[in-house]
Amino acid sequence: AQSVxxxxxxxxxxxxxPLTVKCTYSVSGxxxxxxxxxxxxxxxxxxLKYITGDNLVKGSYGFEAxxxxxxxxxxxxxxxxxxxxxxxxxxxxxEDTGRRALTxxxxxxxxxxx
Amino acid sequence: xxxxxxxxxxxxxxxxxxxxxxxxxxxxxxxxxxxxxxLGHGLRLIHYSYGVQDTNKGEVSDGYSVSxxxxxxxxxxxESAASSQTSVYFCxxxxxxxxxxxxxNGTRLTVT
Numbered sequence: 001a002q003s004v005x006x007x008x009x010x011x012x013x014x015x016x017x018p019l020t021v022k023c024t025y026s027v028s029g030x031x032x033x034x035x036x037x038x039x040x041x042x043x044x045x046x047x048l049k050y051i052t053g054d055n056l057v058k059g060s061y062g063f064e065a066x067x068x069x070x071x072x073x074x075x076x077x078x079x080x081x082x083x084x085x086x087x088x089x090x091x092x093x094x095e096d097t098g099r100r101a102l103t104x105x106x107x108x109x110x111x112x113x114x
Numbered sequence: 115x116x117x118x119x120x121x122x123x124x125x126x127x128x129x130x131x132x133x134x135x136x137x138x139x140x141x142x143x144x145x146x147x148x149x150x151x152x153l154g155h156g157l158r159l160i161h162y163s164y165g166v167q168d169t170n171k172g173e174v175s176d177g178y179s180v181s182x183x184x185x186x187x188x189x190x191x192x193e194s195a196a197s198s199q200t201s202v203y204f205c206x207x208x209x210x211x212x213x214x215x216x217x218x219n220g221t222r223l224t225v226t
Contacts, residue, residue, distance in 0.1 A: 032212040034215075036215075041219070041220075042219055042220075043204055043206075043219050044204070044217045046214035049214060090156060090157065094212060096212070100211060101159050101162045101172065101211070102147075102215060104149070104157040104158075105156055106154060106155060106156040
């Protein structure tokens, strides 16, 4: 079975400071990992993904994520937060065994203060 | 531009009624998914399809059904609506199982 945990319901950070949104996962095989962002009254938008290769993945809007196999983590990071980054962020995982669908975490609300 | 559209955006129905939520995509994706979003639970998978005539149950499939008669559409039916099915429903599609999902803007369903 596959699962994802986002331990923080909310993360608060000041504009210009670095931000981290945490994600850990559990799978039987190898993971494919994703981050999505959701703005109010909208569907989720894809930010970045890890399939294989370099553990540091770069995505949209200056976000990046680091895959750590030993810690089964895939934390989302950004060097300098913007007020416009305030949104709901979801981590998701699917195993590499084929015929499965993404499992999402419960989401983390990011609040960037001016 | 290709897109995925859901209708209606808002729906209010009564307990016991049958309700169908529409999802239409022009990406020509084989894979389509239905999720529900509830506070504290994130997104939970209801049903998914990997192609025409293929449907699979997700983790919260009880009380829901889908059918896939063409590539573009995956309607979600609530056989007999219950108050516990009040939620926001998202449809999504993807090219492959490890490809990013493209989401619709959701349907907010209220069961009274």
